Amino acid sequence: MSILVYGAGGLGLYFSARLAQAGQEVILKARSDAALRGKNEPVSITGDGATEEVHGIRVVDSLDGIQADAAIITTKAWQVEDAARDMSAVLPPDAPVLTTQNGIDAPTRATTFLSNDQVFASTVVVIAERTGPLEVRTIGPEASLTVGSPANQPASRASELISALTAAGVSTTWTDDIAAALWKKLALICSYGGIGAALDANVGQTREDTRARGLVTTAMSEVFSVADAEGVTLTESDFSDDMNIYLKGFSAQTTSSMHRDLLAGRPSELEDQVGAVVHRAQRAGVATPVLDLVYASMAPREAQARRNP
Numbered sequence: 001m002s003i004l005v006y007g008a009g010g011l012g013l014y015f016s017a018r019l020a021q022a023g024q025e026v027i028l029k030a031r032s033d034a035a036l037r038g039k040n041e042p043v044s045i046t047g048d049g050a051t052e053e054v055h056g057i058r059v060v061d062s063l064d065g066i067q068a069d070a071a072i073i074t075t076k077a078w079q080v081e082d083a084a085r086d087m088s089a090v091l092p093p094d095a096p097v098l099t100t101q102n103g104i105d106a107p108t109r110a111t112t113f114l115s116n117d118q119v120f121a122s123t124v125v126v127i128a129e130r131t132g133p134l135e136v137r138t139i140g141p142e143a144s145l146t147v148g149s150p151a152n153q154p155a156s157r158a159s160e161l162i163s164a165l166t167a168a169g170v171s172t173t174w175t176d177d178i179a180a181a182l183w184k185k186l187a188l189i190c191s192y193g194g195i196g197a198a199l200d201a202n203v204g205q206t207r208e209d210t211r212a213r214g215l216v217t218t219a220m221s222e223v224f225s226v227a228d229a230e231g232v233t234l235t236e237s238d239f240s241d242d243m244n245i246y247l248k249g250f251s252a253q254t255t256s257s258m259h260r261d262l263l264a265g266r267p268s269e270l271e272d273q274v275g276a277v278v279h280r281a282q283r284a285g286v287a288t289p290v291l292d293l294v295y296a297s298m299a300p301r302e303a304q305a306r307r308n309p
């Protein structure tokens with residue numbers, strides 16, 4: 001199968017490497033340094049102290065003349081529309097396209113230029129960081145994905161892509177309620193990531209401090225309340241799952257990518273994560289005082305980063 005991976009950052013390099021190692025034909029849409037260097041170079045993937053060089057990935061900086069059977073969008077959330085526009089010119093209309101972004105808006109953004117039926121969404125659990133052009137480092141286990149169709153398409157429409165991911169060692173589960181899966185993940189990253197960013201504290205530090213832990217817990221329940229107002233069904237056991245990941249699943253040093261980007265002065269996914277919740281809360285008349293404060297305290301930093309990217 002020929003798979004277009006769009007965006008050579010942490011997640012894009014990770015998927016490209018694993019899919020190519022499993023024998024898939026991978027086209028990686030990169031830009032800037034990664035595209036220029038990548039013409040004749042392998043992708044290097046480091047995890048568990050070992051580095052593997054993966055050859056055979058076709059790195060391109062333009063989709064002109066590209067043919068692919070499926071695509072995975074691995075840009076940041078605010079770049080999904082551009083990616084979708086670009087690939088809509090070359091993909092067959094029935095080719096499945098998988099979004100991987102945190103937040104809840106990526107599938108809608110993708111359908112600005114792609115058909116509802118071909119866009120599949122996923123939540124991704126992995127820690128993959130781009131460490132240089134065509135270099136990625138993973139921390140912890142291989143990725144696991146929950147995949148579904150916002151347009152209620154059957155799994156069979158994306159079965160070849162799902163099989164390719166599974167064969168590449170990425171455990172992939174199908175869900176009939178992808179909206180719930182996206183909101184559940186959003187509740188996790190918005191809460192520990194939002195409070196972590198506002199306090200500049202890692203997971204270990206917010207977990208150990210009673211007041212900070214209370215803020216994470218309240219922020220999480222605020223996201224659940226907004227999901228409820230949006231008609232998304234999340235259960236108490238979903239809340240416990242998220243709390244367990246925060247309290248027991250993450251290593252103490254963990255910070256969210258939104259936190260790291262904000263603190264480094266880079267454009268972040270603040271709008272797509274905390275912003276997406278507080279704006280919906282306002283429209284639905286749901287009180288989210290903790291997340292409002294996180295958003296208000298981080299928005300000036302975000303605006304500054306976007307003035308000087």
Ligand SMILES: NC(=O)C1=CN([C@@H]2O[C@H](COP(=O)(O)OP(=O)(O)OC[C@H]3O[C@@H](n4cnc5c(N)ncnc54)[C@H](OP(=O)(O)O)[C@@H]3O)[C@@H](O)[C@H]2O)C=CC1
Nearest residue numbers: 007008009010011030031075076077079101102126127128
């Ligand atoms: N990394 C992870 O472990 C996880 C990430 N996610 C989610 O996955 C998404 C991607 O995250 P991550 O990989 O960390 O982000 P990165 O910023 O590392 O990667 C995004 C990449 O997309 C590239 N890109 C953007 N627009 C284009 C374009 N038009 N053409 C070519 N390349 C483009 C960027 O290029 P350039 O560098 O030139 O800007 C960048 O390399 C986010 O929504 C994140 O929340 C979810 C779970 C885990």
Ligand SMILES: CC(C)(CO)C(=O)C(=O)O
Nearest residue numbers: 124125126127255256257
């Ligand atoms: C939860 C985590 C670390 C990995 O899945 C993530 O998605 C992020 O920080 O953006």
